[in-house]
Amino acid sequence: MNSENGQMYAMRHSLAHIMxxxxxxxxxxxxxxxxxxxxxxxxxxxxxxxxxxSEDDFDKIEAExxxxxxxxxxxxxxxLPIDQAIxxxxxxxxxxxxxLLNDLKRAGTTVAKELxxxxxxxxxNGVKVSEASFYKNGDxxxxxxxxxxxxxxxxxxxxxxxxxxxxxxxxxTNPQMQRLYGVAFATEKELRxxxxxxxxxxxxxxxxxxxDLDLFIFSDLxxxxxxxxTPRGTTLRTQLDRFVQELRDEMGFEQxxxxxxxxxxxxxxxxxxxxxxxxxxxxxxxxxxxYAMKPMNCPxxxxxYDSRPRSYRELPIRYxxxxxxxxxxxxxxxxxxxxxxxxxxxxxHIFCRLPQAKTEALRLWDIIEQFYSTxxxxxxxxxxxxxxxxxxxxAGTEEQWAEVENGLRDIAHGRVGDxxxxxxxxAAFYGPKLDFLGLDALGREHQVATVQMDFGQPEGFDxxxxxxxxxxxxxxxxxxxxxxxxxxxxxIYIEHTAGRFPVWNAPxxxxxxxxxxxxxxxxxxxxxxxxxxxxxxxxxxxHNNESVGKKIRSAELWKVPYTLVIGQKEIxxxxxxxxxRKDMVVSEQAQSHTxxxxxxxxxxxxxxxxxxxxx
RNA sequence: GCCACCUUAGCUCAGUUGGUAGAGCAGCGCAUUCGUAACGCGCAGGUCGCCGGUUCGAUCCCGGCAGGUGGCUCCA
Numbered sequence: 001m002n003s004e005n006g007q008m009y010a011m012r013h014s015l016a017h018i019m020x021x022x023x024x025x026x027x028x029x030x031x032x033x034x035x036x037x038x039x040x041x042x043x044x045x046x047x048x049x050x051x052x053x054s055e056d057d058f059d060k061i062e063a064e065x066x067x068x069x070x071x072x073x074x075x076x077x078x079x080l081p082i083d084q085a086i087x088x089x090x091x092x093x094x095x096x097x098x099x100l101l102n103d104l105k106r107a108g109t110t111v112a113k114e115l116x117x118x119x120x121x122x123x124x125n126g127v128k129v130s131e132a133s134f135y136k137n138g139d140x141x142x143x144x145x146x147x148x149x150x151x152x153x154x155x156x157x158x159x160x161x162x163x164x165x166x167x168x169x170x171x172x173t174n175p176q177m178q179r180l181y182g183v184a185f186a187t188e189k190e191l192r193x194x195x196x197x198x199x200x201x202x203x204x205x206x207x208x209x210x211x212d213l214d215l216f217i218f219s220d221l222x223x224x225x226x227x228x229x230t231p232r233g234t235t236l237r238t239q240l241d242r243f244v245q246e247l248r249d250e251m252g253f254e255q256x257x258x259x260x261x262x263x264x265x266x267x268x269x270x271x272x273x274x275x276x277x278x279x280x281x282x283x284x285x286x287x288x289x290x291y292a293m294k295p296m297n298c299p300x301x302x303x304x305y306d307s308r309p310r311s312y313r314e315l316p317i318r319y320x321x322x323x324x325x326x327x328x329x330x331x332x333x334x335x336x337x338x339x340x341x342x343x344x345x346x347x348x349h350i351f352c353r354l355p356q357a358k359t360e361a362l363r364l365w366d367i368i369e370q371f372y373s374t375x376x377x378x379x380x381x382x383x384x385x386x387x388x389x390x391x392x393x394x395a396g397t398e399e400q401w402a403e404v405e406n407g408l409r410d411i412a413h414g415r416v417g418d419x420x421x422x423x424x425x426x427a428a429f430y431g432p433k434l435d436f437l438g439l440d441a442l443g444r445e446h447q448v449a450t451v452q453m454d455f456g457q458p459e460g461f462d463x464x465x466x467x468x469x470x471x472x473x474x475x476x477x478x479x480x481x482x483x484x485x486x487x488x489x490x491x492i493y494i495e496h497t498a499g500r501f502p503v504w505n506a507p508x509x510x511x512x513x514x515x516x517x518x519x520x521x522x523x524x525x526x527x528x529x530x531x532x533x534x535x536x537x538x539x540x541x542x543h544n545n546e547s548v549g550k551k552i553r554s555a556e557l558w559k560v561p562y563t564l565v566i567g568q569k570e571i572x573x574x575x576x577x578x579x580x581r582k583d584m585v586v587s588e589q590a591q592s593h594t595x596x597x598x599x600x601x602x603x604x605x606x607x608x609x610x611x612x613x614x615x
Numbered sequence: 616g617c618c619a620c621c622u623u624a625g626c627u628c629a630g631u632u633g634g635u636a637g638a639g640c641a642g643c644g645c646a647u648u649c650g651u652a653a654c655g656c657g658c659a660g661g662u663c664g665c666c667g668g669u670u671c672g673a674u675c676c677c678g679g680c681a682g683g684u685g686g687c688u689c690c691a
Contacts, residue, residue: 033690034689034690034691035690035691036689036690036691037689038689039689043689045690052618052619053619054619054620055619055620085691097691100690100691101691103691104691109690110690110691132691133691134691142691143691144691145691146691162619162685162686163618163619163620163685163686164618164619164685164686164687165617165618165619165686165687166618166686166687167617167618167687169690170687170688170689170690172616172617172687176617176618176687177618178618178619179618179686179687181685181686207683207684211626212626218682218683220664220681220682223682224681224682224683330616330617331616332616332617332618332686332687333616335683335684335685513651515648515649515650515651516648516649516650517647517648517649518648521648545647545648545649546649546653546654547647547649547650547653547654548649548650548651549649549650549651549652549653549654550652550653550654551651551652552650552651552652552653553651553652553653554652554653555652556652557652563651565650565651567649567650568650569650577651579651
C-alpha cells in the first residue's frame with residue numbers, strides 16, 4: 001500500500017466512523033456492527049431495531065455527517081486492556097462489539113473464516129490479544145484498528161450510495177443488519193468522475209440496451225433467469241460463436257451434439273451428483289426414473305470418447321459443442337444476463353495424453369488471444385493452482401498436480417514473462433486452470449475465458465487409450481471455454497461496446513432508406529438490399545413514409561454501422577456516399593462509391609472482422 | 616432463499632390526500648413526396664403486476680403472491 005492509498009484508506013475508514021456517529025446522533029439506540037473500507041468507499045453494518053432506513057434518510061444523515069466534518073474534531077487513539085474494553089462495550093450497549101472483543105480475547109482474530117477453521121480444530125494463527133485500540137472523535141468512540149485521519153475535517157468528498165441487508169458476520173443464522181454504503185474520494189473532482197463513470201455504466205447497462213436494441217427479452221410466463229433471444233440477439237450470438245468455431249476448427253476440433261438431459265447415473269459416476277446436487281434441475285419420468293438437466297457437458301462428451309477403444313495414435317481427440325446447460329440458482333442471485341438459469345456454453349474438451357496437454361493448452365491460448373484481441377478486450381492471465389495444504393480435497397495425485405502445474409507455469413512464463421498472477425486454492429477440484437481476466441472499455445475487470453486441466457473425470461469414467469506397449473494408459477481431459485457463458489459474455493460485450501457493434505457481428509450492418517415513396521426509388525432500394533443479401537450482408541430497407549431526418553435518426557438509434565440514403569441523385573449516378581455511425585473511424589468508405597463497390601468493401605470488412613469502432 | 620426498495624399503455628414516465636387515469640415516443644390512419652438525428656393532424660392502446668381483505672366504493676389503505684433492482688465475498 002503506497003502512502004496515497006494509505007491516506008485514502010484512512011479517509012474512507014474515518015468516514016465510516018463519521019457516518020456511524022451521525023446515525024447515533026439521529027437514532028441513539030443504534031447497535032453498531034462492522035464498518036470497513038471497500039472498493040471506492042466504505043460501509044457500516046447497523047442494527048437500529050425496528051427503524052427501517054430508506055434512501056429518503058440519506059439527506060438527513062449526510063447533513064449530520066457534514067456537520068461533524070465541519071466541526072473538524074480530532075481522531076484520538078487510545079488503548080484499553082481487553083477486559084476493560086469488554087466492559088466498555090457492555091456499558092455502551094454495543095453487543096456486536098462485545099462479541100468481537102470476546103473473539104479477540106479468545107482467538108486473537110475477528111475474521112469469521114478464521115474463527116470457523118478454529119472450530120474445525122485448525123490452528124488459528126492469532127496469538128491471544130491482551131488489549132484493544134479505540135478511536136474517539138468528539139462524542140463518538142469505536143473499537144478500531146485504525147488508522148484514521150487526524151481530524152474529521154480531513155476526509156475528502158463522499159456520498160451515501162445505497163442500502164442493503166447483510167447478515168451479522170455473513171451468516172444466515174445471525175441477525176440481519178442494515179448495511180449503509182458510501183463512496184468516497186480524496187477530492188470532489190474524483191468523486192464526480194467516479195459518479196460519471198457509474199452514469200456511463202448505467203447508460204450502457206446491457207439490460208437497457210438489450211431492450212432498446214431488441215436483443216433479448218424475459219417473459220414472466222417462462223420465468224426469471226431464462227432469457228429469450230430475438231432474431232437480432234441471435235444474430236449477434238451466432239456471429240460471435242461462429243468466430244470461435246472457426247478458430248477451433250483450424251485447431252482440429254470436431255462438432256458433437258448431445259441431449260440436454262441425462263439419467264442420474266451419469267453424474268453419480270462423474271461425482272457431480274454429490275457435489276452439485278442442489279444446483280441440478282431434476283426430472284422424474286412417468287416410470288419413476290430420475291433424470292437431470294445437464295449442468296455441464298463434459299460427462300456427455302466423455303461418453304462419446306469412451307464409446308470405443310482409443311489408440312494413442314488418434315489422440316488428441318477434440319470435441320466442441322456450443323450448447324445450453326441448466327443450473328438451479330437461488331432466485332435472488334439472478335440478474336440480467338450476468339446470472340441465468342439457462343446458460344449457453346461454448347464448450348470444448350480435448351482428450352489427450354498427459355505430455356500432450358501443454359501443447360494443447362498453448363494452442364487454446366492462441367485461440368483465446370485471437371478472439372479477445374479481435375473484440376478489443378485486453379486480457380490478464382491468472383494461474384489458478386491447488387492448495388497443497390488441502391491435497392485430499394482434490395482429484396489426482398500430488399505428482400500429477402506438480403507436473404501439470406509446472407507445465408502451465410512454464411507456458412505462462414514463456415509467453416508473458418512474469419506478467420501473470422498465481423492464485424493458490426483457485427483451481428477446480430479436478431485440476432489447475434489458466435483463467436483469463438478481461439478489461440472492458442470502462443476499465444472493469446471480468447473473468448472470461450478459461451483453460452482447465454482435468455484428472456478427475458478421466459479417473460471417474462476410467463478413460464484410457466492403448467499406448468505403444470499395448471497397455472491401457474490414463475488420459476487427461478482439457479476443458480476450454482472462450483466466451484464461457486454466452487449470456488454472461490454478451491452482458492460484458494454489450495456494455496463494452498455500448499451496443500455499437502462492429503460490422504462483422506452487428507445484427508443489422510447496412511440500412512438503406514428511400515428519400516421518397518416513388519416506385520423507382522423503392523425499386524432501387526430493394527435492389528441494393530437484394531444485392532447485399534446475396535453477398536451475405538445483413539441489409540434492411542426503410543421505406544417508411546417519413547422525413548429523411550427521422551429515418552436517419554432511427555438508423556442512428558439502432559446503431560446501424562452504415563446507412564445509405566437513396567434519392568434521385570443516387571439513382572441517376574449509381575453512386576452512394578455512405579453515412580457512417582459516429583463512433584467508427586472514418587475510412588475510405590466515407591467517399592462516393594458505386595453501390596457494388598460499397599457492398600464489396602463492407603463484405604470484406606465483415607469477413608476480415610476488422611473493428612472500426614473506437615470504444 | 617434472506618433484507619430493502621420498486622411494478623400505471625409496447626417504451627420512458629406523470630397522476631389520484633380512496634369516487635376506476637394522462638403525456639411524450641413507438642404503432643395505425645390521413646395529409647405530405649420530403650436530401651443526412653425527430654413535418655403536421657387524427658385514431659387506437661390500460662381489469663393501474665396478480666389474488667384476497669377493509670370500505671358504499673380500492674389503482675391508491677392492509678395482507679399474501681409474482682416479477683424487477685441493489686445488496687447478502689470485503690471484518691475491531
